[in-house]
Amino acid sequence: RKEVEQDPGPFNVPEGATVAFNCTYSNSASQSFFWYRQDCRKEPKLLMSVYSSGNEDGRFTAQLNRASQYISLLIRDSKLSDSATYLCVVNSQGGGFKTIFGAGTRLFVKA
Amino acid sequence: GAVVSQHPSWVICKSGTSVKIECRSLDFQATTMFWYRQFPKQSLMLMATSNEGSKATYEQGVEKDKFLINHASLTLSTLTVTSAHPEDSSFYICSAREELAGLEQFFGPGTRLTVL
Secondary structure (H helix, E strand, O other): OOOEEEOOOOEEEEOOOOEEEEEEEOOOOEEEEEEEEEOOOOOOEEEEEEOOOOEEEOOEEEEEEOOOOEEEEEEOOOOHHHOEEEEEEEEEOOOOOEEEEOOOEEEEEEO | OOOEEEEOOEEEEOOOOOEEEEEEEOOOOOOEEEEEEEOOOOOOEEEEEEEOOOOOEEOOOOOOOOEEEEEEEOOEEEEEEOOOOHHHOEEEEEEEEOHHHOOOOEEOOOEEEEEO
C-alpha cells in the first residue's frame, strides 16, 4: 500500500461545478498536511494547509480527519484556471523529517 | 512567500557527462533542502534530504555516488548528476525549508534534464 494515496483521475468537470478530491495516508504519526497545485511542467505551489478544524480559502475548502487518516479538498464554482494536478502532501517527523507526495489528481475544467 | 531559484532551468547533455544543478534560497536561510525527481505523468519522488553542513540523507534506491549533493551554505545546495545516462532524463526540483518557519517547503522552478 502506498503511504499517500489519492483519487485516481482525471476529473473532467464543467465550469461552475463543485469537485472533491480525497487522499488517505498510512502513517498515523504524520503531523502536517498540505494540498499543492502543480501546472504542467511547473513546480508545485502550495494551495493550502490542512487542519483538523478545516480550512477554507475562497472557493477552496480542505479538511483533515485524523481518526480515518483522510484528507479532502473541495473546489466550488470551478474555473478554467483551476485545471491542474492537485497533490496531497503529508509530513511526518518520526525517524527524521519526511515528506511524502501523493501521485496527484488531474483536474480538467471545461467551458 | 519565500523564493527558491534553480539553475539551469533546462539542460541537454551527452551521455557520460556530469551535470550540476544549483538550488538557492533567495530571501531566507534554508536549514533543510530537498531534491526531488519527477518523471512524466508521475508524482514527485524524494531523492535526498540535505542539511547545511552535513551529509545528505538519500532515499532507498537513490545512488549517492551518482547523485552528489552538497549543501555548503544556508542558501545553496547543489545536485550533481555524474556520468548521466538517458534514463536520468527527468525534471529535477529542489525545495527548501526554514525550520523556524514551520514545515512548509518552498519549491524551485525545476530543472529539466535531457540526456542524449
